[in-house]
Structure formats: C-alpha cells, structure tokens
Amino acid sequence: MVSVNKSNDLFIRANGIIPGAVNSPVRAWKAVGGSPLFVERAQGARLYDADGNSFIDYVGSYGPAILGHAHPRVAAAVARRAEQGFSYGAPTRLEVELAERINGAIPAAEKVRLVNSGTEAAMTALRIARAATGRPGIVKFDGCYHGHTDSLLVRAGSGAMTFGVPDSAGIPEAVAAQTRIAQYCSLEAVARHFCAEPAGIAAVIVEPIAANMGVVRPPPGFLQSLYDLTRHYHALLICDEVISGFRLRYGTVSESLGVSPDLVILGKIIGGGMPIGAVAGRTELMDLLAPEGPVYQAGTLSGNPLSVIAGIETLCALEGAGTYEQLEASGARLETGLRNALARSARQGCVNRAGSLLTLFFGVDRVRNAEEARTADTAVFAKFFRAMLERGIYLPPSQFEAMFVSLAHTEADIDATIAAANESLDAIGAP
Numbered sequence: 519m520v521s522v523n524k525s526n527d528l529f530i531r532a533n534g535i536i537p538g539a540v541n542s543p544v545r546a547w548k549a550v551g552g553s554p555l556f557v558e559r560a561q562g563a564r565l566y567d568a569d570g571n572s573f574i575d576y577v578g579s580y581g582p583a584i585l586g587h588a589h590p591r592v593a594a595a596v597a598r599r600a601e602q603g604f605s606y607g608a609p610t611r612l613e614v615e616l617a618e619r620i621n622g623a624i625p626a627a628e629k630v631r632l633v634n635s636g637t638e639a640a641m642t643a644l645r646i647a648r649a650a651t652g653r654p655g656i657v658k659f660d661g662c663y664h665g666h667t668d669s670l671l672v673r674a675g676s677g678a679m680t681f682g683v684p685d686s687a688g689i690p691e692a693v694a695a696q697t698r699i700a701q702y703c704s705l706e707a708v709a710r711h712f713c714a715e716p717a718g719i720a721a722v723i724v725e726p727i728a729a730n731m732g733v734v735r736p737p738p739g740f741l742q743s744l745y746d747l748t749r750h751y752h753a754l755l756i757c758d759e760v761i762s763g764f765r766l767r768y769g770t771v772s773e774s775l776g777v778s779p780d781l782v783i784l785g786k787i788i789g790g791g792m793p794i795g796a797v798a799g800r801t802e803l804m805d806l807l808a809p810e811g812p813v814y815q816a817g818t819l820s821g822n823p824l825s826v827i828a829g830i831e832t833l834c835a836l837e838g839a840g841t842y843e844q845l846e847a848s849g850a851r852l853e854t855g856l857r858n859a860l861a862r863s864a865r866q867g868c869v870n871r872a873g874s875l876l877t878l879f880f881g882v883d884r885v886r887n888a889e890e891a892r893t894a895d896t897a898v899f900a901k902f903f904r905a906m907l908e909r910g911i912y913l914p915p916s917q918f919e920a921m922f923v924s925l926a927h928t929e930a931d932i933d934a935t936i937a938a939a940n941e942s943l944d945a946i947g948a949p
C-alpha cells in the first residue's frame with residue numbers, strides 16, 4: 519500500500535471547512551471509494567501527491583494539460599507575464615491575439631468572447647440563442663455535460679424523455695422544463711421535439727464527440743444530419759467543444775466534419791490549465807452581446823492576461839509539427855494494450871477512443887449512448903481504479919470520465935500503464 523497519511527489528514531481538515539472536502543464533486547472520489555489524494559505538484563505526465571508518491575496521470579486536469587503539466591514554455595510565459603500584473607479590468611493585446619488565433623483555427627468562430635469557464639460559455643451561448651430566435655426551448659442529449667448552468671443540468675431519467683427533470687436540487691422545474699432531452703445520436707428523438715413545437719426550440723446543444731458519459735463517438739453523418747435538422751426548423755446548432763476543441767486536431771471536431779455550427783463553446787486547452795472559456799460564432803449572433811447588442815454578459819477576470827498567455831503558448835506548441843499524430847499514436851497504443859489486457863483477463867468490457875481521449879468500460883460490450891453507459895459495471899471500475907493507483911497510475915475517479923493522454927506521455931509511460939492494467943485485472947480476480 520502506498521502511504522497516504524498526509525492526504526488523509528488534509529482530507530479530514532478539508533471536510534471541516536470545504537463542503538465534501540473538495541471544490542468540484544468528482545474530486546471527492548465518491549464513485550470509487552476511499553479519500554482522494556491531495557496533489558502537491560505535477561510535471562509532464564506525472565502527478566506528485568502530498569506524501570511524495572508519484573503517478574502517471576491520465577486526468578490531465580480533465581483536459582487542459584494536453585502538453586503535459588507545467589510545460590516549460592507555458593510556465594515561463596505565465597511567470598514572465600505575472601510580473602506585469604494579473605488583471606486590469608481593461609482590454610489587452612493578448613486577448614486580441616488569442617481571439618485571432620481561435621478564429622484562424624475555427625472558421626465558424628467569426629467573433630470570440632472570452633469568459634472564465636466552460637459553464638459560463640455554455641450559459642452565454644444559450645442566452646444568445648434564445649435572444650436570436652425569441653424561443654425558450656433547448657434540446658440537449660442525455661449524458662452530454664455542458665457545465666452546471668440551470669438549464670443544462672438536466673438529463674433524461676426514465677419516464678422523463680419529453681420534459682427535463684433537474685439533475686440538481688435548487689433548479690426550478692420551470693427552468694428545467696425548457697430543456698428537452700434526446701438520446702445521444704438519436705436524430706428521431708430530436709426530430710420529435712422539433713415536430714412537437716416547431717417554433718419553440720432555440721437551439722440544439724451537442725458534444726460532437728461525447729466525453730462525459732465516457733468517450734462516445736457518434737456514427738458517421740450524425741452531426742451533419744443534426745445540422746440539417748436545425749436548418750429546417752430555423753434553430754441554432756451549438757457545438758460544445760470544451761473538451762474536443764484542439765484535443766483531436768488544431769481546431770474543432772465539427773469543422774473537420776464539415777459542419778459550421780452557429781455557436782461553438784470552448785474552454786480547457788485554450789487556457790492551458792488556467793481558468794478560461796469562450797463562446798464564438800457567426801458575427802451577427804456574437805454582436806448580440808453587450809455592449810454591441812442587448813444580450814448581457816460580463817466578467818471581472820474575463821480575458822485575464824495569465825489565462826490568455828497560457829492559452830496562446832499552449833496553442834502555439836500544439837501548432838507544431840506532429841503533435842496530433844503523436845497524440846493519436848499514444849492513444850492507439852493505450853487502446854490496443856487495454857483491449858488486449860481485457861481479452862487476456864476474460865472480463866467483459868470495451869474500450870472507446872477518440873484520439874487521445876479514452877474510456878475502458880467494464881461489463882458492457884459496446885457503449886453508444888448514456889443508456890448503454892449506465893449499464894457499465896461501476897463496482898468493477900472502482901476496484902480497477904484502486905488497483906491501478908496502487909501501481910502508480912492515476913485514472914479519472916469515475917467510470918464516466920474520459921482518460922486524457924498528453925504529449926508528455928512517452929511510449930514507456932503507456933507501456934507501464936498497460937503492464938499495470940494487466941496486473942490490476944489479475945489482482946481484482948476472476949469475473
């Protein structure tokens with residue numbers, strides 16, 4: 519057993535002062551049991567905890583750390599910039615540069631507004647869509663996550679396929695009821711919502727590759743057909759690329775599929791690990807935002823120079839030759855190794871992957887939507903998680919969070935992870 523005394527002490531202290539001991543729920547490890555490791559520092563693909571243990575990290579801050587942690591280029595730029603002040607409440611050249619860079623990579627991003635998180639970006643996108651169309655309704659897909667704004671913290675439960683039920687206490691039914699739920703990739707379900715109220719739905723919001731029910735790739739043609747459906751009903755298509763943006767290519771997944779969404783939301787990688795989000799899209803929609811237009815949106819720290827410089831440097835590094843080829847190769851190597859480990863162990867399961875995003879599902883042969891994801895064996899996942907941790911591998915502490923591979927993960931890291939997976943599957947015993 520690795521010693522985690524200091525983490526345990528910190529957890530007890532944190533529990534006394536921070537609700538649930540954490541500042542974001544998944545960090546509490548409720549889905550896998552035990553108390554979380556408190557992180558001291560991270561470098562490259564490695565995470566070091568308060569007790570001095572080191573782990574190969576597949577959380578990667580849930581997406582931003584695509585270059586690896588504390589990349590020298592990004593860290594140096596942030597340190598230099600910090601000497602010039604942290605935020606001014608006034609515009610800077612850097613914000614213009616980041617917006618231009620995003621526009622250069624994503625043609626649909628004709629104009630860009632920087633915010634502080636993916637949640638804020640999604641919230642603002644909905645407000646723009648509702649203002650532009652004069653309609654209240656939103657269609658979202660079961661199992662897609664778009665942050666914790668009231669309207670989007672809704673998914674279908676059984677018997678609630680037509681009108682949303684809130685996923686959290688404190689969300690008025692009247693707000694949740696404006697959110698219609700469709701099964702991921704079911705065009706029929708979306709069409710049914712549009713048929714029921716052809717002039718009531720402002721927008722459909724989608725993760726073009728889902729990464730919050732585990733990784734799920736849509737079937738070919740899905741996004742294009744969804745786009746066509748929104749054209750037919752004069753509604754907007756909002757692509758949530760908070761995870762997928764700059765993760766699978768230099769730009770967005772939607773663009774590579776030939777779809778130009780009305781609005782795109784971004785976050786994570788474009789801030790290089792510092793707080794950021796962005797809503798971007800067609801000029802006439804984006805110009806609805808204050809002070810140009812009537813849709814109010816603001817932020818004391820929006821576009822702050824530290825987040826923006828970290829984002830610019832991260833994007834510059836990603837633009838270099840061979841980065842996405844390396845991420846694909848590392849993801850593929852890990853996928854093959856995990857598949858072989860599963861087969862060797864004779865455990866039921868499957869691996870879903872998109873580039874450097876990956877999920878090993880236990881107890882299911884395939885996962886194409888949230889309904890299938892919910893049938894995964896979370897108890898086995900929890901055992902696997904703990905066995906991997908004992909072997910120095912830090913996985914996301916939930917069956918439904920993607921593993922993130924970075925440019926800092928070497929072939930040796932991946933091979934060590936595969937070896938640990940084989941040992942862990944042995945250690946958790948026969949099915």
Ligand code: PMP
Pocket residue numbers: 580634635636637638640663664665666725730758759760761785786794795
């Ligand atoms: N959209 C997606 C697809 C996400 O994965 C997340 C967060 N993981 C968000 C939006 C919300 O971003 P944030 O946590 O920065 O508010």
